[in-house]
Amino acid sequence: MKRYILALVGAAAGVLAIAVPTLAAADKQEVYVEKAENLAVQGYDPVAYFAVGAPVKGSQQFSLEHKGATWRFSSSENLEKFKSNPAAFEPQYGGHCAWAVSQGYTAKGDARFWRIVDDKLYLNYNAKVQKDWSQDIPGFIAKADAQWPSVLAK
Numbered sequence: 001m002k003r004y005i006l007a008l009v010g011a012a013a014g015v016l017a018i019a020v021p022t023l024a025a026a027d028k029q030e031v032y033v034e035k036a037e038n039l040a041v042q043g044y045d046p047v048a049y050f051a052v053g054a055p056v057k058g059s060q061q062f063s064l065e066h067k068g069a070t071w072r073f074s075s076s077e078n079l080e081k082f083k084s085n086p087a088a089f090e091p092q093y094g095g096h097c098a099w100a101v102s103q104g105y106t107a108k109g110d111a112r113f114w115r116i117v118d119d120k121l122y123l124n125y126n127a128k129v130q131k132d133w134s135q136d137i138p139g140f141i142a143k144a145d146a147q148w149p150s151v152l153a154k
Contacts, residue, residue: 045074
């Protein structure tokens with residue numbers, strides 16, 4: 001009986017060892033959202049980065065469901081611009097930290113730490129990571145482009 005229980009426990013541990021990484025990978029979404037609110041770009045207006053050159057909080061009044069996330073905008077004009085061409089305004093790598101993606105993993109992209117490079121919006125995890133990323137932006141973008149979107153499966 002003891003051997004049977006030990007074998008059963010061993011088999012269960014083996015299944016968990018295989019399933020847990022798979023479940024964790026399946027949990028990663030293309031668009032980074034904080035689970036509680038499902039907001040893309042933490043509720044900031046992605047069009048505003050291009051229009052006013054600053055992060056601007058979006059309004060619930062001007063929102064849209066896109067790629068499984070809720071996107072908010074500061075005006076109906078920005079909402080319409082996004083609707084007409086989402087790819088022009090979405091942050092790269094789904095809003096995950098650009099530096100982290102270049103390193104082969106995903107991390108939160110913080111809407112307050114951003115940069116537009118070649119008409120594309122990039123987010124970073126925090127000020128220190130953004131400073132590190134700034135040391136070789138073209139190189140890190142090339143590395144991240146090579147990792148995306150396969151990094152979501154890791």
